[in-house]
Amino acid sequence: MAKKKLGLKERYAALTRGLDWETTYEPMDEVFPYDRYEGIKIVDWDAWADPFRLTMDAYWKYQSEKERKLYAILDAFQQNNGQLNISDARYLSAVKIWLQGITPLEYVAHRGFAHAGRAFRGAGARVACQMQSIDELRHAQTQLHAFSHYNKYFNGMHNFAHMRDRAWYLSIPKSFFEDAYSAGPFEFVTSISFAFEYVLTNLLFMPFVSGAAYNGDMATTTFGFSAQSDESRHMTLGLEVVKFMLEQHEDNVPIVQAWLDKWFWRGYRLLGLVGTMMDYMLPKKVMCWKEAWEIYWEENGIALFHDLGRYGIRLPKHHEVAGKEKHRLTHEMWTTLYQFGNALGLHTWIPNDEELDWFSEKYGELFDTMYKPRLLYLRELEEKGERYFNNRLPMVCQVCQIPVFFTEPDDPQTQCVRIVEHSGTKHHCCSDGCKDIFEREPEKYVQALIPPQQVYRGEAGGATNIFEYAAWLHLERDVDTGEYRGSPDHQHWLEWQRRHKAASPDEAA
């Protein structure tokens, strides 16, 4: 009888396994110094089930075809002046916050996975991380290329890399990733592949990619499609890592639980920025933050944790606080961004009447009684020529680095501040979630560099006020920063729309 054809799993194993070896000149523990100190016990690395089976040969072939398709569409977008077809120039604030805050994370993810791809002693896990490392680099590059066209026509996108390490609000995403990649390899992969890319991924990509599609941004939409086929691999890696740890040894369960508690909360806090983008910055709305939270966390996320319950994992701590905040999160965050607009590399504004009605419909009474009056008051000031700016910098949370603007879980009228003392110094946290994270690893978080404190110490090129600070970020006052209405971006947009319409008789008629 002819030998039976190998199954895909066996074929992949034959191609990829046994290529590494037990070292003899140096002890394995010194060759792989990072995969044990977190306390994760791996009894049998051979039990690692490859979450996807891809050879390098196939990888290059697929990715190169994806690039050809993506760049063909980006070329068409640029040659057809695609920037004129977006819904409204306010949409660019969403692109700017993504470019400044999220795109650099793709690059840091590339570095983090390159590190994890060296750190695990199991070859299967190393290969999976190495491929993801290359994906992340590609995502950073293709996002930049998709956005670069807008940089020719709109302000605020010219120096994102310089801003990333200096801007107070960009330390929110920056500190998130630095927290992850300064952890050990298992925590890194849990935080990024599982908590962020699996549990919370829809809340990150849905507003971004669907938002782009709704708002006529063909370039970003196409990037999203090209990335999503990689994301499936990343998500399965996250699932496999978590299952692998939980199944390898029962001592791993409480460690994984603590990481899920921490990274759920950190991920949720970071998503506050994305939620605000989806509610306030997208001129054409996809869905509101509250709805997205209900679908993607309260239904799908909780179903996942129900399944994880079989391993003895419970729902992440403080998830119910996120449920209480879903009615107010984005409104609180938008007015925070609005008031510190002189130190932002994007524009802010008060929503128009149609948008206020949409908020009333989506958020109901709480919006009408608490947030709408405030927005109307701010609009009134603006109409009197007294557009409100808070020309200082906010106190930010020692952990998530978001300004301490949140309100108490059960009382949207009282500011929520938690103070922790460590070695005689007081640190401020925005929530019980962040305070717990601090208290679990205080030595880590006392080292966090808090931008507003550094600015006030004169570390921002000696800036003595918010305008000098913005200049140090390479942001031009009232061009890159400040109010949208009347900004150069706004004026250009109106002029281009006028000319565009005049030039096309169909639309003019």
Place this chain on the structure above:
Amino acid sequence: MSFRLTIEPLGETIEVEDGQSMLDAALRAGIGLPYACNHGLCGTCKVDVVDGAIEHNHASSFALMDVERDEGRCLACCATLSSDVVIEADVEEEPDARALPIGDFTATVARIEALTPTIRGLWLELGGDGIDFQAGQYVNLHLPGLDQPRAFSIASPPAQSNLLELNVRRVDGGAGTTWLHEVAAVGDTLRLTAPLGRFFVRRSAPEPLIFLAGGSGLSSPKSMIEDLLAAGEERPMTLIHGVRNQAEIYYADVFRALAATHANFRYEVVLSDAADDATWAGPHGFVHEHAERLFAGRFAGHKAYLCGPPPMIDACITTLMQGRLFEEHIFMENFYTAADAAQPARRSALFRKF
């Protein structure tokens, strides 16, 4: 019209309806192809088409590249069949699966016996060589006046290929089980399709076996245990049968006799609804609770076979996993009723089988 889909390396052939995706058909047949987004965007469900013609439908051009289409790949979540098709998918080959051909048979009801107040035993006699099946598999019975066949696990061992025993629990309002309880009579002829299902003993696996059965879910474990013991199986085996009260216990004499003659076989009955029954000296509780007591909460190093209603299976999976026995060592047959199927539980992609 429908086409046949053969899934390699399993060698299983299933029917795919017009307009039904490959993935949907496979999942419904109990074959766990990997998938994630289920709408053509992520590429997790990519398979190789070895033979036959398919339509890609709305598969994303980024999730399924042109080179892949040229090489004969497709996304199972979008692809529909235009002819009979053979695919090769990323599923685990089962060395103990016999990949038996499925056939249509006519059987005569040879005997009917009330096993408990709610469970009826039906013995179906077949001509010729009877049916070749693996212990644990089921038949689809085509009942008069019903559009859809009803599935019943075979309670008799494969050696008895001409006389199949089925255990039918009466489901309140269930058209099929009501017919079998009230109308079916000795001498009736019934059409059936068999053998079906992927619930069978992994004989090549060396671990001791645990059988957890709820109510009429005793059927498959009974077939499996009788088959194993007849073949001289020496690994330790435990059967826990959970029922509500003493009246619902059946085949206790059969299993006690087996336990008396086979030192490696242990038999336990547990009652969930007999707290005020002074005549019951045995254990109380659900199957999973009794398993936890019996094994002191440690199940690692076993293979477990679960058969019964979905809530019982669900509770048993959790208990087994918390006792460190994981997905690849757990096998199950859920006895779904039409009412269960109407409200599918919300699940994540964490597990393939559960």
